[in-house]
Amino acid sequence: MGAINTRGNYYTNSWGGDYSAFQYSNGKMITSGIGLSANDTIAYATYNKLNMGFNTFETTLSIDSGWINGDYGTSSAYIYADNKLLYSKKKKNTDVKNLTLRLPKNTKNVELLIQQEAGAKGKHFVVFGNARFTVLPVSTKPSASKVSITNNKNKSDVIIVRSLSKKRCCYGI
Numbered sequence: 001m002g003a004i005n006t007r008g009n010y011y012t013n014s015w016g017g018d019y020s021a022f023q024y025s026n027g028k029m030i031t032s033g034i035g036l037s038a039n040d041t042i043a044y045a046t047y048n049k050l051n052m053g054f055n056t057f058e059t060t061l062s063i064d065s066g067w068i069n070g071d072y073g074t075s076s077a078y079i080y081a082d083n084k085l086l087y088s089k090k091k092k093n094t095d096v097k098n099l100t101l102r103l104p105k106n107t108k109n110v111e112l113l114i115q116q117e118a119g120a121k122g123k124h125f126v127v128f129g130n131a132r133f134t135v136l137p138v139s140t141k142p143s144a145s146k147v148s149i150t151n152n153k154n155k156s157d158v159i160i161v162r163s164l165s166k167k168r169c170c171y172g173i
Contacts, residue, residue: 003046004048005044007043008040008043012033012034012035013032014035023127024062024065024129025062030060030127030129034112035125035126036126037116037124038115044114045111047109047112049103050109054134055134055135056133056134056135057086058100058101058133059099059132060096060097060130061095061096061097061127061129063125064125068093070121073122073123074090076089077126079111080109080111081101081104082109091124091126
């Protein structure tokens, strides 16, 4: 599923040309995902997910390791669902953040956006690694027979919930 609208430098699965594969700031290579870098101050990619039944967006967010040494300015990442802010964070060079974001019911569009200020060496390249829409079960109230609680003196209490559905389905973007 490709983006329906983009601004700035938009890449899928690699930086293309001489830059090759995406790589998290910790050095781990990425086989799929979205890469963004702004021509001016903003870059984004918008995805339409209307009538697809997905209720969650998952990704691992990082600055690519090729753009962490030296002054590449600042980058902030934002994720919106129909113009409602789901996530925002000014990225540090070493951040690798796993995100699982619930989408509001009947979400039509999801937008990945970065806002950047250039440094002496240019701008960061930001990776939304393994970006995908998924279906996660909606939690219901568990029955008393599925919950056990142990109250421990001078230790942490323990709560166990059994038999929750773990079905998942996904579609990469």
